[in-house]
Amino acid sequence: MSSYLSLKGINKSYGDFVALDDVNLEIKKGEFVTFLGPSGSGKTTTLMIIAGFEKATRGEVEIEGLSLAGLDPQDRNIGIVFQNYALFPHKSAVENVYFPLQMRKVKRKEGMRRAEEMLELVGLKGFSHRHPKELSGGQQQRVALARALVFGPDLLLLDEPLGALDKNLREQMQIEIKRIQKKLGVTTIFVTHDQTEAMSMSDRIVIFSQGSIQQADAPLEIYHRPKTQFVADFIGESNLLAGKVVDAASGILSSPVLGDCTYSGDHQPAVENGQDVTIVLRPENLTISRDPIEGRMNGRMKIETIVNYGDNALVIGLSGGVPIRVRVLGADVVILSEGDECCFSWDEDAIFLVAE
C-alpha cells in the first residue's frame, strides 16, 4: 500500500491533559476515511492538526512523504468543510466559491467561471447570486463543499458537516458527498460521531477513543471483527460477555452465562488456553425460541423488556443476572411477552472474541 497522507506518532497535550496519544495512520490517495468516536476522543483535534490550526506536541503529518510542519494553514492546500459551514455572510454563493481562487491570484472572469462550474457540480445551478442567509441548510452545505473543492485541494477534510441537517436531508447529502468525492477522486477525511454515516460512506473507518486510535479498518471488518472491547461496544449493538478460552486449538471456551461452547476458528485473534476474553454476540445473530434448537448453541433467559420498532423489535432478557439483547423480526415478536422464559440460540460462527 502506497500511502499518501501519513500521521506519524502524533501527540498533543494541553498542560497535563493528553488529547492525542501516539496517533499513527496511513491513508491512500483517493481514499475516503472516516474518523469516528465519541466527543472528546481526539478526532477533531487530529483534523485540526492536519489542517494546521493546532500544533502537534510531537509527531509529523506528511503528504507524499513531505512534512507539513512549518506550513501555515493557507499554504497547505487542504479544503475544509466546517460543522457550521462557515460561509462568508457578506459574499454571495459564487463569490464564496471564488474566494480560494481569488487568493490564488486567478483572474476574476476565469475564477467566476470555475466557481459557477463547481456550483453546478454540487447541484446549485441558478443559486449562485444568493447570499448564504437566503439558502437552506442543505444548500449552504453544498456551497461549503464547492468552496472547499474548487481549488483542487490535495486533501478534503469534513468536520461533522451533516450534524445540523435533518434525517432525510442528511441521507441525501451522504450520497451527494460520496458521489462528488468519487467523481473528483480527492482524498477525504470525514469526522463524525454518527456510526451509520461512517458505515455507509467510508472506505475505511478509524475509531478514536480517549485520544488514541482503537482500530482502523474497512466498515464491515470493524463491525464483524472488532479488535477492542471499546470498538465492539461502540459499533452497532452487542452483547459483551466475559469468558475464558478452554482449548484454543479446537475452539472451545467457557463462560458463566453461556456455559461451555464452541466457536469457529476463522478470523479470531490469537488466544492461548486459559486466557480471559470478551465474547461478542451481535443481537441480530441471536434467535429466540420456546425450546432449544438442535444444531445450534442455546442459552436460557427470562424476558424483561420488549422494545418495538415496527419492522423489528429488541428483546432484552436476563440470563444468570446478565442482560442479553436479541433483535427479532417484527412478525415474530407477537408471540412473546414480558416475563416469559425462553431460549436464545446462536451459530458457532456468530461468536467473535476480543482479547484484551
Place this chain on the structure above:
Amino acid sequence: MNTLMRVIAYAVIIFIAAPLVIVVPMSLSTASSLQFPPPGYWLGYYASYFSDPGWLRPTWNSIVIASATTVLTMILVVPAAFALVRHKFWGKGVANLMLMMPMAVPHIVMAVGYYSVFGQMRLVHTHLGVILAHTCLSVPITFLVLSANLKGFDRTLERAARSLGASPLQTFGHVTLPILRPGLLISALFAFIQSFDETVVAIFISGRDAETLPRKMFDSIRQEADPVIAVISSLLFLIVAIALIAPHVVSALRGRFTTKGQEKALIAQ
C-alpha cells in the same frame, strides 16, 4: 393591564416627542426670543443662522473636533477591543476597568481635572485639548459597542479563510473587516455623537477659540435666548431623522432590485 401598558407607552412617547413638537415651531417663529406658541411664522432665523459667523464658526469647530475625536477614538479602541476580546493576558481585568473609568467618573469631575492639567500644558482653549478630552470620554461607549460586536463574531470564518489560502492580513481585509463593518460604523458614530453632544467639558476648556456648538448654544440661551437655538435643534433633529431612515430606504430599494434580479435568474433557467 393592557390599558395600563398603553397609557404608559403613550406617556413615554409624548414625553420624548414633546420637545420636538415645541422646538420645530419655535424655530419658525417670528418672536425675538424663545416663545411658545409662536406669534407668527417665517424663515428669518434660519437665514440668520446660515449667515452669522458667530454660529457657523462653533458649528465648524464641533464638526472638526467630533471628526478628529472619532478617528483618534477608533485608532485606540479597535486594537484594544481585539486584544481584550480575543486574548488572555496578565492585567486584562485592570485594562478593562481603565477603559470603562471615564464612564463612571462624573463629567464635571473630569472637566475640573482637564481644566487644571491642560491649563499647565497650555492645551486649554485649543482644539487639540478638546479633542483629547472628548476622546477619553468617547472610549468607553465605543469600546462597549465594538467589543459586543466582536464577541458575536464567528472565528470559524477566519479559519475557513485561512484554509482557503488567505494570509492573516488577507483574512482580516477580506473577511473580518467587511463583516465587522456595521459594528465599526456604529461605534464610530457613537464616538462622533458623544463628542458633538458634549457640553460640560467643552464649557470648561473650549474657550473662545475652540468654542463648540453646544457651548455656544448654552452661552446664547443664558444671555439672550436667541431663537437660532431652536433652528439648530431642529436641524440636528432633521439630520438624525434622515440618518435613521436612510438605511431602511436604501435596503428596501436594494431588496426590490435583487428580488427582481433573482426572478430573472429563475426564469432564465
